[in-house]
Amino acid sequence: MVKDISLRFLGTSSQTNISRNYSSLLVKLDHHTVMIDCGESTQRQLQNRHIGGDERLSNIRHILITHLHADHVLGLVPLLCTLMGPSNAVDPSEGKRPRVEIFGPSGIRALIRTTLTLCYTNLTGYYCVHELLWPNQSAYSNAPIIAEDEQVIAASIPESTEPLLGAMNGPQRTIPHLPPLDSELPGIDFRLDEQTASWPSITSISGVVVSAAPILHRCPAVGYVFEEPDAASTSVSTEMLDALQANAAALEAQQNIKNPKVLLGKLTRDRKSVTLPDGTILHPPELDIPGRKVVVLGDTYDATAGLDASADYEARGMASLAENADVLVHECTNAALPGSLTPGKREEDEKHDEVRAKALMRGHSTPQVAGQFAARCGAKQLLLNHFSIKYPAPHPLFAANYSQDDPTPRGDQERRFLALQEIERQATEVWHNGIPGDAIHREAALQRKAIAAFDGFLYRVPLQNEHDHSNGSINNTHDSSQQDFDYSIGSQSLDSYVSSPPRRGRGSGRRPFGQQHFRGRGGRQSNGSSRGQYSSSSPRGQKTVYE
Template sequence: MTTINLTFLGTSSAQPSATRNHQCIALRLDGDIWLFDAGEASQHQLQRSQLRMGKIEKVFVTHMHGDHCFGLPPLLCTMTNSNPSASNEAPKPPIEIFGPSTLRRWLRSTLKLTRSTLGRQYTVHELLLPTDPIDSGDPTDPDNPLHHNEILGRNILIDTANNAWSVLTTDKWSVIAAPIVHSIPSLGYVLTEHPIPGKIDIVTIQPLLARNKDALLREQGVKNPMALLRTVQSGKDLHLPDGTVVLAPKPRPGRRIVILGDTSDPSLIAPHARDADLVVHEATNAKTFLDPPELTYEEAERNAISHGHSTPQMAGRWARGVNARRLVLTHFSARYKGDDGGEEGAQGEGPRVMEEIRRLAVETFGEERDGEVFCARDFWSVDVPRT
């Protein structure tokens, strides 16, 4: 069974605070780590966590605001510091980075101008709209040659019929991205696990195998009939000597995870996010007890939208609209302190304001799902179990 776990390494919005770093989410898939955004000081957060930088294989950038990407160049330098070519290790494949237009050129320029050398190659795949410029990476172009550790990545054009990019497909997962509304081009990512084998009814099958034990040994040389359960589990019907057919269980849908960048309206990604097991949605602004009493919830929402952001109520409403099972809020204003108690203790301002924000999201997500709404804090982890 694939273990899926998200660790939030940074949960602040534009400015970091004493309790929250810039945006960075680590998704653990078995032994690998896929990183979503890398705000400033992400490498420090990784060093303080239980995660290993060397396990990072892919990085997905949602948009080009600094609080989501300024930490990427130093992180690449640190995480590739161990050079396999200087040891007996086999060279690792390039680190794959996905993101919007200009990400490739910005990262290339930053690494070149700082004379940075990596211990591992990297490649940047850009998700392009029809109007975006295409970076050819022509090595003969004196104005834009590749970095010496860079392999030219793919230019992935949006499928305008579906308003989405097909980002990648592995043996277990498919990833798509779609544009979401923000003050600059921003992306949301949807990760969908391939269908998994259905559950076997061993109580029903075991007597059938026992009844055919002698015939299986005589006709097929099968000494242990229970080993044939693998055939059924793999999705193939099992035909027994006495004519009984054991039907393979229907595959079950895999898990689905939605990770949104900054947004005031993620409606374009909604068709791809249906029945998500987990939605990560920003909640930058909210009306709480920290605000003047005369500020209304409607005004707070208008203020958030005017800057391309969301309130907890907007996040809850959208997550309910796609029938998500669980909602995690992140990207909080720096004025909302971390909720780990801190100097003010368990009953301090931080825990109080975060619980108020969480409850605002519950109001629109659904009171019956109160236990499935969370406010992320730095270094907090959440598992995504199979249903």
């Protein structure tokens, strides 16, 4: 069983701006770090201790890509160059083992091969790319020599209304077909399992099984699910040891077992019952700690991909895989806000239908879509990311010390804070209203609120049924909310972050500024928001079409 599972967000925007970077997050499974998506400048985010905390590049051995849009992959090759640059050359005696394994939709092999080739770059270590293929999609060959007529392949899948093929709809690409460089080891082509509409068990990291399923976006996109196996709180009881001891002589005489404790491996590791010579049957310890489930989606306007349960079908795909998630990360690119919270403080409120239609057209979600899927899968916690440039994050210290009771207007920082709080409120409302009565996390979910993630946001996934965090580093509660997160703000004083320091709100005087480490929590005064980085000027971004 994994001791700590946590998520650290390195980039939470669809377009880079001064308070948020392009998409990337880390899933930490004890000492194993898995990166999901790697937008431009992700390694700089990781190296910034206010955002990456104490995470190390060198711990990354698995990178999962949700889709090939530029805001999710353009940091990938630069990251590989750092991980396998001249200063990180591998010892040839280590043999040909991949330093990094990369998973994702077809196109990643081509992206890496082409970029490395064009940039005259040789890596000093080995990597491999495992590609997830939809039905009928051609594999991108690992063969060292490519036949002349195959040197360019078109990823052309005809438009289809069949859900699994429908996920492939989108602009067509023509891909240069280059042979692998020396640093690339052959990866696996995972063909979608049509029965479950997923790519089940594509890898296992620290015993946590990773699967993927298609979700709908403007190009082939997937979400990833991490499932920790159930565990036993006790491994061996004294009764078991006594029974083994009582049978020691007979075990040696009859089965030539000199040390009866070797049978414990069969019980705890193989989980098989053991019958002793005197007829006693020992059973494996009960798996009484349910494993946790973490779901991280890529960009999507419909995570069920049209594969939700109907009168005729059981749910398949992500609708089935994500069921009872302990935490769901869902994109929330757009939202309809009251006029006062829009960037220009418009007079009119934005209309939900219009914003939703626009988001859908671009393949993205609103708080309502995210809340609906969280309810659909009975998620215990909903985290939102991939915000449009219209929703920059306020400085975390502003957020941590905000008080509605303070009448002083605090300009753009306050607007950012309240806009994200409103986005959280909208998502929470739909999520809570839709949770099925029999959902196993229902009670826990109703005590939580959706959280708008920000760059540097760290979320530790509590054990199921864990009310009182035994780990002191996340125990900062005097209410029942478990929406705890940590900021690492270093030792700078507040003045180095904000031009006009916000004052502590009444009753919130538990945020010592300039402290090495402090914690904030969603669910503070005014029903809490959980915000991120400060920026001193309005971000100006060019409109992108590739998010």
